[in-house]
Amino acid sequence: MNMSDSQIWIIIAFVAIGTFAIRFSFIGLIGTRQMPAWLLRHLRYTPVAVLPGLVAPLVLWPAATGGAFDAPRMLAAMVTIVVGLAFKSTLAAIFGGALTLFLALMLLG
Amino acid sequence: MTTTKRVLLTGIKDSIPFVIVVGPFALLFGVVAAEAGLTVTQSFGFSVAVIAGAAQFAAVQLMAENAPTLVIIATALAVNLRMAMYSASLAPHFVGVSLWKRAAMSYLLVDQAYALSMTKFETEPDMNSSQRVVYFVGTMVINIPVWYGCTLLGALFGAQIPPEYALDFALPIAFLALIAPMLRTAAHLAATATSITLALLLAFIPYNLGLIIAAIGAMMVGAQVELMLERAKT
Numbered sequence: 001m002n003m004s005d006s007q008i009w010i011i012i013a014f015v016a017i018g019t020f021a022i023r024f025s026f027i028g029l030i031g032t033r034q035m036p037a038w039l040l041r042h043l044r045y046t047p048v049a050v051l052p053g054l055v056a057p058l059v060l061w062p063a064a065t066g067g068a069f070d071a072p073r074m075l076a077a078m079v080t081i082v083v084g085l086a087f088k089s090t091l092a093a094i095f096g097g098a099l100t101l102f103l104a105l106m107l108l109g
Numbered sequence: 110m111t112t113t114k115r116v117l118l119t120g121i122k123d124s125i126p127f128v129i130v131v132g133p134f135a136l137l138f139g140v141v142a143a144e145a146g147l148t149v150t151q152s153f154g155f156s157v158a159v160i161a162g163a164a165q166f167a168a169v170q171l172m173a174e175n176a177p178t179l180v181i182i183a184t185a186l187a188v189n190l191r192m193a194m195y196s197a198s199l200a201p202h203f204v205g206v207s208l209w210k211r212a213a214m215s216y217l218l219v220d221q222a223y224a225l226s227m228t229k230f231e232t233e234p235d236m237n238s239s240q241r242v243v244y245f246v247g248t249m250v251i252n253i254p255v256w257y258g259c260t261l262l263g264a265l266f267g268a269q270i271p272p273e274y275a276l277d278f279a280l281p282i283a284f285l286a287l288i289a290p291m292l293r294t295a296a297h298l299a300a301t302a303t304s305i306t307l308a309l310l311l312a313f314i315p316y317n318l319g320l321i322i323a324a325i326g327a328m329m330v331g332a333q334v335e336l337m338l339e340r341a342k343t
Contacts (some may be wrong), residue, residue, distance in 0.1 A: 053308030082291025
């Protein structure tokens with residue numbers, strides 16, 4: 001990362017202000033005002049629209065290996081997804097993925 | 110015991126299971142932020158000012174990739190857009206509450222507070238609005254200090270963990286672990302598949318703008334699939 005301290009603080013400040021504005025939007029205005037159905041329908045998918053796209057290149061082209069495909073990391077990613085789907089638990093998925101990564105790096109790496 | 114005190118304690122008690130998720134997640138954020146090059150003060154400040162794990166992870170990852178400031182802010186806020194939906198569905202429950210209290214609650218409006226409060230307000234419609242405020246705050250009494258404290262711990266220790274522990278991959282694992290339990294419906298799956306495909310195909314676009322285009326496309330696909338499934342049912 002080559003970002004100045006002030007640049008980092010600016011990002012933190014704007015994300016904080018923007019996030020507060022989003023949270024305050026309806027609670028602050030109080031209301032009887034309803035969000036239109038089409039908008040609600042889109043907002044429901046924001047996490048699954050942003051996060052998978054962010055993570056996919058990190059799994060396929062890990063920075064640690066200079067972007068080369070890496071079997072232990074791919075395996076760990078798979079296990080994380082499978083455990084998360086099976087147990088519907090973020091914590092279980094993190095442990096499953098981390099354990100797989102360490103074992104795979106030990107055995108394969 | 111007064112009713113207020115009882116409601117507060119119920120909120121606290123209901124929130125305890127979330128501590129085992131919030132704690133490690135904050136710890137991981139501190140570690141990942143340290144890994145990316147943020148100072149301890151910056152990591153801690155981030156958690157205190159924003160309180161939104163997924164958005165913070167997204168911002169830190171893009172900082173590490175040296176994405177432009179505007180793209181980082183836009184992406185982090187896009188992750189948090191779902192909170193407008195939380196705000197809208199909670200608002201009718203807080204009619205008559207003073208503005209400063211509603212502002213304070215907005216600061217605390219995270220996934221866990223929303224999920225617990227909505228469930229409570231729906232199962233106990235007799236609660237008055239001041240009891241609802243007390244319950245809502247109760248759900249965060251433990252989780253907020255845990256979130257701050259564990260971020261600080263993670264940031265302090267993160268810098269000292271040697272590279273052979275493959276911490277570079279802590280963030281992808283955290284994201285995948287967040288996403289997988291969300292994939293409840295065909296619409297969520299379709300949105301996820303679109304997001305991945307477009308992000309990889311558009312990776313050549315500079316300034317990480319491909320991700321923003323992918324996110325918009327994925328959101329539209331999710332909404333359309335939901336609409337189609339609803340129509341197919343009727």
